Amino acid sequence: MRKQFYLLLLALLLLPLAAAAPDEAIGRVTKVVDGDTIDVQLQSHNSLISEDTIRVRLADVDSPEMSTLQGPPAKAYTTKWLQSAQVSLDLDDQTGKDAYGRWVAVVYLQKPNGTLENFNRMLVEAYQACVWDFSNNEFNPADWWGGQIPAVCIKEESTAPATRPAVSSSNGPFVGSSKSNKYHYTSCQWAQKIKASNLITFSSSAEARAAGYVPCKICNPP
Ligand SMILES: [Ca+2]
Ligand SMILES: [Ca+2]
Ligand SMILES: [Ca+2]
Ligand SMILES: [Zn+2]
Known part of the structure; x- marks a missing residue:
């Protein structure tokens, strides 16, 4: 009886946490592709997803490509925090997957004490990614900092590779x-x-x- 009472109490205490957690998908990171791209083996997910393991592109941020000098340090940072880590994903409800078949998402790192940390934001604050806010998804990076993106690194949406004009390297x-x-x-x-x-x-x-x-x-x- 007493045990049941405590279980009920625990459930009640966890209820607000559970409601606030982005639980569209929960899983474990099996691979870090580069600073802003990971593979996640899912333990649970909503009906949008049919796969067990998905490739995830972190929404509205951009880490340097692996072919650049800054690529490997960004990958190392993401690996340090996310390799084999338990994560919750807020999947983009507007576009879902991007043109490369990757799910666009904000990745929440589950800390041992149960709190969730927005890893997209961590990546920017660690100078391993720029904010690159695409208007076609549900996310607004300003929300991650309470309304104001800090002056770290901000890319304009119009600099997307498809539309960037060719410029000479000098x-x-x-x-x-x-x-x-x-x-x-x-x-x-x-x-x-x-x-x-x-x-x-x-x-x-x-x-x-x-x-x-x-x-x-x-x-x-x-
Ligand atoms: Ca990138
Ligand atoms: Ca969502
Ligand atoms: Ca956005
Ligand atoms: Zn330099």
Whole structure:
């Protein structure tokens, strides 16, 4: 009798938590493909999904590709936190899968104490991804920070590869800090650490060099 009472009490205590948790799908991460893409073996999911293991593209963020210098560190960060971890997925109700068959989702990491951490947000705060807000999904990244995206790294939706105009590699924009003499690709991990108040933008490498700046040895701009 007493045991049942405590079980009931526990269930009542957990009820609000369960209601708040995005439980459209719950599973374990079996593979980290790169910083913003993972495979999840599902333990439970709603009727939208028919597969047992799905590939998930983190919604509204973009980590550097593996072919770039910043790709492996981003993958290492995601691996550190998510490999074999238990996650809850808030799947995008508007588009579901993207053009590559990956489920678009916000990934919530289940901490040992039961709390859920928005991993999409963690990735941005760790400088391993830019915010890249697509309007075709249900998510608004500003919500992750209580209404205001911090000045970390924000990509415009219009810079999507399909619509980005071809530019010569010597064209910018490049960025530098008023506190140093290096200039970077905007995607460089060091560029992303420059405080907004110190940020200088150059439209070309010629302009950066004319201002006395030299190429960063990490991202190696022209
Ligand atoms: Ca990416
Ligand atoms: Ca959803
Ligand atoms: Ca969005
Ligand atoms: Zn750089």
